[in-house]
Amino acid sequence: MLLSATKSLLSDQLVFKGLKQGLTLFIPEEKSFAHWLEILDLQLKQAKNFFQGGAILVEIGERKLSPSEHGDLKRLLAKYRMTIKSFNPLEKKRFNPWPREIQKKEKQAEVLFFKGTVRSGQRLENDGHIVIKGDVNPGGEVVASGDIIILGALRGIAHAGARGNLQAEIIALTISPVQLRIAHIFSRTPEGREERQGPEIAHIKGEKIVVQRL
Missing domain, CATH: 3.30.750.50 (Cell-division inhibitor MinC, N-terminal domain)
Known part of the structure; x- marks a missing residue:
């Protein structure tokens, strides 16, 4: 029992x-x-x-x-x-935090600002963009329907464009994640890749995610 x-x-x-x-x-x-x-x-x-x-x-x-x-x-x-x-901040508007399908009309994206470290086992999610002043550690997860901007190191999991937005981007001062995902496309950090210092941006080019210096 x-x-x-x-x-x-x-x-x-x-x-x-x-x-x-x-x-x-x-x-x-x-x-x-x-x-x-x-x-x-x-x-x-x-x-x-x-x-x-x-x-x-x-x-x-x-x-x-x-x-x-x-x-x-x-x-x-x-x-x-x-x-x-x-x-009840939504004032009786019917809202489903687990949407089943992407809305056809894009609504204005909202931004969630977070100050601190996203640690292992923690998940930060927003229907819009996310800006983090801190690091995302291995085992930490960040999910946004829009862009993700990390003013620190990304070493966990980041999923931008979670509702299918192929134009979404992930920006961090260091990008060395367990997994990167934009819309339905994902990638991992290649083994042996040296961690680079300095701002980088991840976006979709063709059918894959590429990481470039800003």
């Missing part, structure tokens, strides 16, 4: 997304709120200091929180030095 419950917790994931309004936590309406609090506690514990000190928005859809549930969420976030800025 305990093993089954543990597997259920591991199979569920909450989504944090960088929106125009700010970093937003999506809590699904399905399953109990207590279940999602357990998931949130587990994810924040695994993320270590990744979100600490931040004020986030919480999207709960049509779910109505009781005073005790609201208090439980505030206490859990406070445990990781986080606060709630507001609830």
